[in-house]
Amino acid sequence: xxxxxxxxxxxxxxxxxxxxxxxxxxxxxxxxxxxxxxxxxxxxxxxxxxxxxxxxxxxxxxxxxxxxxxxxxxxxxxxxxxxxxxxxxxxxxxxxxxxxxxxxxxxxxxxxxxxxxxxxxxxxxxxxxxxxxxxxxxxxxxxxxxxxxxxxxxxxxxxxxxxxxxxxxxxxxxxxxxxxxxxxxxxxxxxxxxxxxxxxxxxxxxxxxxxxxxxxxxxxxxxxxxxxxxxxxxxxxxxxxxxxxxxxxxxxxxxxxxxxxxxxxxxxxxxxxxxxxxxxxxxxxxxxxxxxxxxx
Amino acid sequence: xxxxxxxxxxxxxxxxxxxxxxxxxxxxxxxxxxxxxxxxxxxxxxxxxxxxxxxxxxxxxxxxxxxxxxxxxxxxxxxxxxxxxxxxxxxxxxxxxxxxxxxxxxxxxxxxxxxxxxxxxxxxxxxxxxxxxxxxxxxxxxxxxxxxxxxxxxxxxxxxxxxxxxxxxxxxxxxxxxxxxxxxxxxxxxxxxxxxxxxxxxxxxxxxxx
Numbered sequence: 001x002x003x004x005x006x007x008x009x010x011x012x013x014x015x016x017x018x019x020x021x022x023x024x025x026x027x028x029x030x031x032x033x034x035x036x037x038x039x040x041x042x043x044x045x046x047x048x049x050x051x052x053x054x055x056x057x058x059x060x061x062x063x064x065x066x067x068x069x070x071x072x073x074x075x076x077x078x079x080x081x082x083x084x085x086x087x088x089x090x091x092x093x094x095x096x097x098x099x100x101x102x103x104x105x106x107x108x109x110x111x112x113x114x115x116x117x118x119x120x121x122x123x124x125x126x127x128x129x130x131x132x133x134x135x136x137x138x139x140x141x142x143x144x145x146x147x148x149x150x151x152x153x154x155x156x157x158x159x160x161x162x163x164x165x166x167x168x169x170x171x172x173x174x175x176x177x178x179x180x181x182x183x184x185x186x187x188x189x190x191x192x193x194x195x196x197x198x199x200x201x202x203x204x205x206x207x208x209x210x211x212x213x214x215x216x217x218x219x220x221x222x223x224x225x226x227x228x229x230x231x232x233x234x235x236x237x238x239x240x241x242x243x244x245x246x247x248x249x250x251x252x253x254x255x256x257x258x259x260x261x262x263x264x265x266x267x268x269x270x271x272x273x274x275x276x277x278x279x280x281x282x283x284x285x286x287x288x289x290x291x292x293x294x295x296x
Numbered sequence: 297x298x299x300x301x302x303x304x305x306x307x308x309x310x311x312x313x314x315x316x317x318x319x320x321x322x323x324x325x326x327x328x329x330x331x332x333x334x335x336x337x338x339x340x341x342x343x344x345x346x347x348x349x350x351x352x353x354x355x356x357x358x359x360x361x362x363x364x365x366x367x368x369x370x371x372x373x374x375x376x377x378x379x380x381x382x383x384x385x386x387x388x389x390x391x392x393x394x395x396x397x398x399x400x401x402x403x404x405x406x407x408x409x410x411x412x413x414x415x416x417x418x419x420x421x422x423x424x425x426x427x428x429x430x431x432x433x434x435x436x437x438x439x440x441x442x443x444x445x446x447x448x449x450x451x452x453x454x455x456x457x458x459x460x461x462x463x464x465x466x467x468x469x470x471x472x473x474x475x476x477x478x479x480x481x482x483x484x485x486x487x488x489x490x491x492x493x494x495x496x497x498x499x500x501x502x503x504x505x506x
Contacts, residue, residue, distance in 0.1 A: 066470065066473075067470070067471050067472070067473070069472050070470075072473075073473055162458060164471070165467045166471040166472070168468070169468055170472075190377060191458060191467070192455075192456055192458040193362060193456035195366075196362070196365055196366065196369065196377075196456060196457060199369045200369055200377045200458075203370045203376075205369060205376050205377040
């Protein structure tokens with residue numbers, strides 16, 4: 001699909017966000033945004049609370065804004081000052097690079113491009129990699145001996161896939177995956193809401209979905225993630241992305257956020273997500289609890 | 297004008313989604329009429345049921361669509377993913393205006409007219425078909441009209457459970473912030489709603505006498 005007309009979209013997108021966010025980011029405060037899923041909200045809440053407890057800068061939260069592109073529009077338009085982004089997502093979906101290189105070079109390239117093009121700073125990553133998780137039911141994985149995505153090719157013609165719209169549209173999404181692994185499903189994948197795909201998989205309406213590897217539902221719903229044995233997906237290391245102007249204005253914010261570097265690994269993130277998604281705990285309480293315990 | 301170019305490049309897909317959309321709205325409205333009109337008549341006969349039934353229809357109206365889909369997916373027969381689930385949800389949303397207007401229309405028939413019918417020896421059934429329904433037709437049809445127009449808009453959420461329709465363009469557009477795609481779904485949905493409103497307005501004028 002054509003992704004042209006970037007400038008028009010930026011103008012319309014900013015207008016949309018201006019009404020959505022209700023005014024501009026004021027200089028005396030830091031506005032933290034998040035994408036529209038639990039992990040992004042959680043990381044934003046951790047970032048926000050860390051700023052609040054280490055500095056005197058007031059923090060405003062604009063959580064659950066929309067997908068990657070909405071957050072990107074918001075931060076480049078100055079509607080938000082920071083949010084948690086993933087290196088691989090920035091690399092493929094925002095910068096439109098072909099998937100391929102390893103973790104370090106992806107991070108370096110993304111960081112340079114963001115600084116040059118939009119005056120946005122990538123801080124040190126949190127320490128986990130939230131990759132797309134090609135997920136099947138555990139019972140099916142055992143019956144058909146599925147461990148890797150390449151095992152899927154043989155059974156795909158008899159199977160039905162269900163994916164979220166972002167995965168279907170992205171450069172590092174379904175089209176490339178199908179090409180690299182030679183996947184041919186019985187019908188074109190069902191396009192549906194990402195959150196509903198887990199339910200549809202668990203209830204047998206579809207047989208394979210693309211979730212996120214740190215999602216809490218994977219263990220709760222007895223699902224299995226297949227290994228990306230051909231390394232199709234780039235690394236998706238989460239890190240705070242903050243406007244350079246905001247960091248210059250508040251140097252103590254950078255110091256506060258640097259404490260978060262390398263503090264959350266994959267298992268820890270999955271646990272935090274499960275507390276929110278499976279045990280329905282309040283995101284603020286989870287963040288407060290985690291910060292008090294890990295960064296006293 | 298990007299939208300027109302987009303249709304030029306994707307005309308088959310766009311027409312397919314448009315027809316899916318029309319089918320979703322038609323099917324759900326027909327089912328909602330088949331359930332809602334008899335239910336409205338029943339409420340007019342049994343006033344005690346009015347509050348709980350209309351209250352229930354009101355509550356249904358407020359369930360967020362994604363939550364409703366979440367409930368429906370695990371259910372046998374009416375659940376799963378695809379068009380059937382979407383139609384069930386759309387019926388749920390279309391019921392309220394149809395039930396309420398049918399009830400209001402029939403209750404609003406002048407008691408003197410009803411008495412005159414009885415005086416002529418009409419049975420309950422004859423009274424309903426020959427007196428009450430024709431007199432209430434305007435109100436009932438306007439309820440169906442409202443339900444249809446709302447349905448055209450609401451049917452865009454069918455795209456969240458893999459049922460297709462014009463919502464596909466909207467969801468895809470929102471996922472990648474592509475305004476052309478969003479408009480490619482939203483514009484024809486708006487035109488469809490206007491068209492349905494106009495058409496049912498004609499039907500209303502044609503069949504209603506006062």
